[in-house]
Amino acid sequence: MKFKFFRPKPSPAAAASTGGRVVYAIGDIHGHLDLLDELLDVIARDFATLGRHDRPVLVFVGDYVDRGPASRGVIERLIALTAASAQQGVFEVRALMGNHEQTMLSFLDNPEAGAAWVEFGGADTMTSYGVARPIGRVDQDAWRNIQASFQTQVPASHLAFLQALELSATYGDYFFVHAGVRPGVPLDRQTPEDLMWIRNDFLSQPHRLPCVVVHGHTPDEEPFIGPDRINIDTGAYATGVLTAVRLIEGSPVVLQARKSRRA
Structure with a gap:
């Protein structure tokens, strides 16, 4: 599958400090548990080689559900x-x-968001929780019924996890976020909407902030490592490739899990 989003020209790799930590950032999973489990194994083996x-830190940059x-x-x-971390x-x-996750x-909260x-x-997420996906036109009464069914199927622990998700994380010179940042706006003045949804304004120009932004949200067949941002969304739902990046001192290292090509 060829993605049609903005594709930047190659540029020098980011080289920044994590403040002494080993950080693995994991891209958009979108309901592919098999790829997540494989990538976690790849990360564990990689960390073992470092001696x-x-x-180490695992930073998940969002989009765990849907598709x-x-x-x-x-x-x-x-x-x-x-839980194991704690x-x-x-x-x-x-x-x-x-x-x-925000849309889920x-x-x-609101059945009108269902369509x-x-x-x-979201239909794939409903199915994974045992709720039948809607077929054809669905009126508001039907959406209220679907919402009520979905609410009963989502465990309280899942809801608490989703509600506790962070908007960003910082380690050394790296700023981790789902979508990106508004160029030129200080990090402490970024809006949740931009952090979760921004695309073209962020991708088309340098952000001019004193950090390297590590993000997902915009899928491409290959990860992008540039001087001021790293994109680790390789469209796992379409490409069968889930990507992580290992960050310590020196150049970033890309790690991946791939679906088998066998029929």
Whole structure:
């Protein structure tokens, strides 16, 4: 699948500090639990090669749900990872809010958001929670019934996880966010809307901020590593490739999980 979004020219790789931490940023998962589990194994093997004994950080940049078959399973896995992080202290987990999580929460609050969410890939998330996807035109009474059914199927732990998602994370010179930033606007004045949804204004010009922005949201067949931003959304739902980037001192290192080509 060829994505039609803005594709920048190649540029020098980002080289920044993480403040001494080993950070793995994971791109948009979109309901592909198989790829997530494979990528976590790849990350574990990669960290073992570093010969370090400190605590690595896993930063998930959002869009865990929609478009893939296992949104519920992805949320379960992320909840389990977060719990293991707190209980065992082997690694640190930071989970960010994507625009698809925001849209799912909007539907849980307001049935009128259902039609837009289904067009956005939400029907696959409904199915993963055991709720039949709507067929054809659906009136508001039907949407209220679908919402009520969906609310009963989403566990309280899942809702709490989604509501607790962060908008951003910072490690050293790196600023992690789902979509990007408004160029020229200080980080502490960025709006949630831009952090979760911005695209062209961010991609088409340098952001002129004192950080390297690590983001997803805009899929491409290949990750992009530039002087002021790194894009790790390789469209897992379409390409079968889920991407992470390892950040320490020196150049970023790309890690990937790929679906088997076998029939």
